Amino acid sequence: MALTSPRRSALADQVIAQLRNQITSGEWPVGSRIPTEPELVEQLGVARNTVREAVRALAHNGLLDIRQGSGTYVVATSELAGVMQRRFADADPRHVAELRSTLESSAARLAARRRTDRDMRQLDALMAQREATWAAGDAEAFVAADATLHLAVVAASHNDVLTELYADLNDLLRDYLRDDVGPELRPEQYMDHARLVEAIRAGDAETAAAEAAGHALNCLRERA
Numbered sequence: 462m463a464l465t466s467p468r469r470s471a472l473a474d475q476v477i478a479q480l481r482n483q484i485t486s487g488e489w490p491v492g493s494r495i496p497t498e499p500e501l502v503e504q505l506g507v508a509r510n511t512v513r514e515a516v517r518a519l520a521h522n523g524l525l526d527i528r529q530g531s532g533t534y535v536v537a538t539s540e541l542a543g544v545m546q547r548r549f550a551d552a553d554p555r556h557v558a559e560l561r562s563t564l565e566s567s568a569a570r571l572a573a574r575r576r577t578d579r580d581m582r583q584l585d586a587l588m589a590q591r592e593a594t595w596a597a598g599d600a601e602a603f604v605a606a607d608a609t610l611h612l613a614v615v616a617a618s619h620n621d622v623l624t625e626l627y628a629d630l631n632d633l634l635r636d637y638l639r640d641d642v643g644p645e646l647r648p649e650q651y652m653d654h655a656r657l658v659e660a661i662r663a664g665d666a667e668t669a670a671a672e673a674a675g676h677a678l679n680c681l682r683e684r685a
Contacts, residue, residue, distance in 0.1 A: 571618035
């Protein structure tokens with residue numbers, strides 16, 4: 462007879478949904494430590510065992526990482542992202558860069574054809590944020606700003622399947638970018654993204670695709 466998993470209580474499912482929403486909404490970003498178990502008990506008004514069950518379920522699904530003596534950290538924004546994080550954590554960096562190049566160049570080509578005025582306002586704002594974090598020398602903030610800009614370019618393609626796939630890969634790609642950047646920003650690492658954004662604004666699909674592909678492949682060359 463096949464073994465079955467113990468059935469969770471309806472209350473535990475509600476807590477799981479609440480905690481997942483904190484993650485997917487960005488209130489608890491990837492890399493952040495979530496509140497402690499006693500804090501969650503107080504915030505949610507449920508028993509300690511219910512909180513523990515919910516946290517373990519999200520850890521099992523790959524969204525959280527329970528680190529003894531340190532706390533519980535967000536490691537992915539969705540179950541699929543968690544699976545990809547585990548599956549490709551040890552992948553050849555060249556293959557990850559090639560995948561990123563393929564996805565981003567296709568998305569940028571579509572974005573140049575489909576972008577809206579709202580998309581451009583978003584891209585301009587994220588470009589300004591990326592430049593500000595670089596100027597401030599904040600490596601972690603720059604990684605977050607750069608990853609968000611690339612995700613916005615993909616979103617401007619208005620291809621929901623491509624955008625969701627890229628969003629699920631985004632945590633993994635952010636980890637690779639963090640490794641590329643290191644703890645300190647160095648002038649030779651800087652890649653100008655203005656030509657990419659301007660090509661999308663101008664509707665120049667081929668230039669946008671070439672710029673997007675070049676950014677990903679340049680990271681590959683730096684790793685070589």
